Amino acid sequence: VSGGARKVQEWVYEWGLGEKRKKLPPGDLGWPILGNMAAFLRAFKSNDPDSFINSYIRRFSRVGIYKAYMFGTPTIMVTTPENCKQVLMDDEHFVPGWPKATCELVGKKSFLFIVHEEHKRLRRLTSAPINGFEALSTYIEFIEDTVVSTLEKWAGMGEIEFLTELRRLTFKIIMKIFLSSEGDSIMESLEKVYTDLNHGMRAMAINLPGFAYNRALKARKKLVAVLQGVLNERRAERAKNPHPATKDMMDRLMEAEDETGSRLSNEEIIDIMIMYLNAGHESSGHITMWATVLLQDHPEIFQKAKAEQEEIRRNKPPMQKGLTLKEFRKMEYLSKVIDETLRVVNISFVAFRQATDDVYVNGYLIPKGWRVQTWYRSVHMDPQVYPDPKDFNPSRWDDLTPKPGTFLPFGGGSRLCPGNELAKLEISVFLHHFLLGYQLARVNPTCPIRYLPHPRPMDNCLANITKISAA
Numbered sequence: 001v002s003g004g005a006r007k008v009q010e011w012v013y014e015w016g017l018g019e020k021r022k023k024l025p026p027g028d029l030g031w032p033i034l035g036n037m038a039a040f041l042r043a044f045k046s047n048d049p050d051s052f053i054n055s056y057i058r059r060f061s062r063v064g065i066y067k068a069y070m071f072g073t074p075t076i077m078v079t080t081p082e083n084c085k086q087v088l089m090d091d092e093h094f095v096p097g098w099p100k101a102t103c104e105l106v107g108k109k110s111f112l113f114i115v116h117e118e119h120k121r122l123r124r125l126t127s128a129p130i131n132g133f134e135a136l137s138t139y140i141e142f143i144e145d146t147v148v149s150t151l152e153k154w155a156g157m158g159e160i161e162f163l164t165e166l167r168r169l170t171f172k173i174i175m176k177i178f179l180s181s182e183g184d185s186i187m188e189s190l191e192k193v194y195t196d197l198n199h200g201m202r203a204m205a206i207n208l209p210g211f212a213y214n215r216a217l218k219a220r221k222k223l224v225a226v227l228q229g230v231l232n233e234r235r236a237e238r239a240k241n242p243h244p245a246t247k248d249m250m251d252r253l254m255e256a257e258d259e260t261g262s263r264l265s266n267e268e269i270i271d272i273m274i275m276y277l278n279a280g281h282e283s284s285g286h287i288t289m290w291a292t293v294l295l296q297d298h299p300e301i302f303q304k305a306k307a308e309q310e311e312i313r314r315n316k317p318p319m320q321k322g323l324t325l326k327e328f329r330k331m332e333y334l335s336k337v338i339d340e341t342l343r344v345v346n347i348s349f350v351a352f353r354q355a356t357d358d359v360y361v362n363g364y365l366i367p368k369g370w371r372v373q374t375w376y377r378s379v380h381m382d383p384q385v386y387p388d389p390k391d392f393n394p395s396r397w398d399d400l401t402p403k404p405g406t407f408l409p410f411g412g413g414s415r416l417c418p419g420n421e422l423a424k425l426e427i428s429v430f431l432h433h434f435l436l437g438y439q440l441a442r443v444n445p446t447c448p449i450r451y452l453p454h455p456r457p458m459d460n461c462l463a464n465i466t467k468i469s470a471a
């Protein structure tokens with residue numbers, strides 16, 4: 001029976017391709033409805049998520065492209081640097097193709113749906129004010145003040161969920177950039193809602209009470225309502241005072257005009273904000289936690305990173321108060337620690353695209369309309385690319401310029417993460433102060449890791465933060 005059921009699945013999706021189906025990459029479409037999701041979930045719920053792609057490599061060799069049926073649709077998975085690079089660089093043949101759950105939660109007017117020229121325009125409009133040199137020099141002071149006062153506070157709090165607290169910290173920072181003039185109450189209500197939204201993001205799209213996706217849909221509704229309220233108030237204010245003294249991202253989005261003079265609708269502004277506020281704090285919070293934990297678990301690396309920060313502190317001009325971007329650029333070893341954290345942790349283990357036409361990758365067909373997954377995780381965990389890939393070894397980056405496609409923690413091509421520099425700055429400022437003055441003691445150091453939606457210890461890194469010297 002099982003063989004028969006699997007044949008039906010192949011017949012439904014492959015038969016229409018005619019002779020071309022012989023060009024499909026190796027793999028199978030699994031069971032009707034479920035496809036290969038059971039094997040995927042089994043691996044990602046175990047302590048060895050790499051076993052999923054490794055089973056393809058074992059069965060079909062390292063061709064780096066396999067067929068499967070995932071998240072309710074036939075899918076081609078690309079897993080090697082060359083193949084990922086080809087997909088990421090080809091905007092004509094690949095557009096975003098995220099699972100239904102993600103799309104409905106992030107919104108129809110977010111970048112997940114916007115393509116080509118319109119996508120480029122909105123990227124231009126939003127990326128310089130986040131990631132540009134000028135922008136980063138403006139934000140560094142706020143980031144540092146927030147980090148310093150937050151670390152002080154934690155040190156007096158006893159046991160905390162370190163990850164939960166870091167997510168709050170990174171949320172404060174992204175809110176400052178996007179909605180600087182709003183008060184604490186807006187921030188608190190948004191921050192809580194985001195936890196639910198994120199949990200539903202990579203869950204199965206089951207809209208029934210009790211399921212993560214159902215809670216997330218409700219969270220999205222709340223977010224839309226809060227942001228709509230803020231937008232209404234702002235439009236009323238701007239009618240009275242069209243030139244405010246300072247502008248945040250919401251102001252920029254409200255003012256943006258295309259060549260014909262038309263502006264973004266409320267719906268567009270809200271979806272872009274929801275996307276940015278989410279993407280702009282979850283990953284950075286997680287990576288900051290993992291970098292701290294990995295440093296704490298590797299005393300030699302900790303000492304080396306600390307020595308570099310001490311040097312930076314020693315060389316600081318006496319009149320200069322905070323950190324500068326110049327000093328940030330001098331944190332060479334810390335930068336390797338962060339890159340190595342991004343590589344081993346794989347916060348975004350995969351990205352989703354859809355083929356707009358038949359495309360050949362490594363000689364195999366990706367049929368028009370099929371989903372494509374770029375497996376960033378398998379690139380980073382491939383022993384042919386990174387020897388002993390599970391080892392946390394920042395020194396592997398000494399004199400290493402990664403070849404194209406081999407280092408994709410922020411994706412690549414036209415959809416490269418627009419917050420990559422900001423994220424690295426936040427993480428570095430945090431680690432600077434942590435290394436110089438604090439220690440982390442986890443309550444359950446061997447706590448199991450949950451890999452979906454993002455890798456995290458199941459106890460959210462319950463820990464005590466203690467101050468060891470004046471930072």
Ligand code: HEM
Binds near residue numbers: 352412420422
């Ligand atoms: C360590 C932190 C971060 C990691 C690991 C990360 C990772 C990624 C990755 C892998 C992508 C590409 C997904 C794809 O290929 O489709 C991406 C896209 C994106 N990221 Fe980040 N990100 C981080 C921080 C941030 C921050 C701080 C912001 C906002 C300020 C941000 C905003 C975005 C947005 C808006 C996109 C969509 C870009 C587009 O489709 O054009 N991210 N991020």
